[in-house]
Structures are given as structure tokens and as C-alpha cells.
Amino acid sequence: MRYTLTKPSTSLRVFLMRHGEPVTYGFRNSKLNDKGVKQIATTAQIFENIFDDGKAHTFQIIYSSRKRTRESALDLYSQLIHIFNKNKKIKMLKPGSRKFLQTTDPINQIIKMGSSLDEAMKVWIRMPDDILKQNKIQTSDNMVDTTLNYLKSTENNNLSDIIAVTHETTLMAFQKKYFKEIKSIPEYTEVMEILINKKTSTLRIKYRNKEILQNDN
Secondary structure: OOOOOOOOOOEEEEEEEEOOOEOOOOOOOOOEOHHHHHHHHHHHHHHHHHHOOOOOEEEEEEEOOOHHHHHHHHHHHHHHHHHOOOOOOEEEEEEEEOHHHOOOHHHHHHHHOOOOHHHHHHHHHHOOHHHHHHOOOOOHHHHHHHHHHHHOOHHHOOOOEEEEEEOHHHHHHHHHHHOOOOOOOOOOOOEEEEEEEOOOOEEEEEEOOEEEEEEOO
């Protein structure tokens, strides 16, 4: 992420970030491997460049309950606390788990229908919403709406920025809704940046050097 969107004071800036590489892909309680740990260290340096801009920031890292996302989030927090220890303009709240970021259930349900782990993500993204609803599987649109509704909630009124450490499923859901031309699965620690105007709920989203403006009222 070489540059970020211009952030008005009335906006909440959100970084949706995929976790680092785990020891075993798809295993619910897999921890990060050595490469994943190094990816988090590199990501911390990227966020240092973003937040060390001379402006005041109050932000929080949130994450799902899976071990790989929790470890990614807590490692990132630890490194950023060290980086910004003497920066009085940066205030970091303690990290917290958020249930809405728990996104693996749709994929597990697809696997139970007979899909392989490697293909389950693609099947979920391609499957029509009416079929997903018939099988009581969360749709990507519902996942996006649930995520945005939380981010717009009054709970986040005092924050200027949020880093949400989640799974590729969340990024794929946003990708499907706003960046249909992008078909590949997000890389480990890849980030999607979202600006939410607190007054108008207008979204400005940047992903892989593409940018869109969306009015979600």
C-alpha cells in the first residue's frame, strides 16, 4: 500500500486486512508460520508510514476469534505500540474481538455440500444468492452489509481509524460487490482501505490501486 486516500475529518478510515500466512490453510486454530510473522512485521512498517503523518489519530485493531487473525492482530498491535510509544498524537485502544468478522462459516457450509477446501471460496462467490439463501448460507452482500453497519455504529464515533484483521472471505465479499473485475483471492496481509463519511455514509474504497465512490444511503 504505497499511498492512502485523503481523509476528511468527518470520515472513519477502515483498513480491512487479511491475516498473515498460517501453518495450515483452512485449519480453524492454525497459528501463523514464520513467513506469516514476517508479513505482520512488514505490515506494521506500512501502517507506521500511514499514521506517522503529523496528525492526531485514535485507532483500534479489531479481529475475529480465529487463532490466525487474533495472533496477526495482537502481533501488529504489539509492534505499533512500540513504534508509536513516544508519539503523543497517536492513541491506540486495546485490540478487541468482533463476532461480525467471523466469516468462515459460509465456507465450511459450502465444504459440507461437497466442495473441496481449495474450491469452496470460488464456489461461494459464484453461487447465486437465491441458492445460498435456500441453503441458509450467508451471502456476500449480507456480509458486506453486516460489516458496514457495525463500522457505522455509534460504538466507533470516537475513532479516526480502524484496522480490521479478518479472513479472505470478507475481502472477497467486498471485492465481489465493488470490484467485480478483480477475480483473484486476496494475498496474506493484503489491505482494502475504506473511508466512511460519518455524516452522509458515503463510501470511498481503494483496493489494488483502484478506487470507487459509493453512496450507500
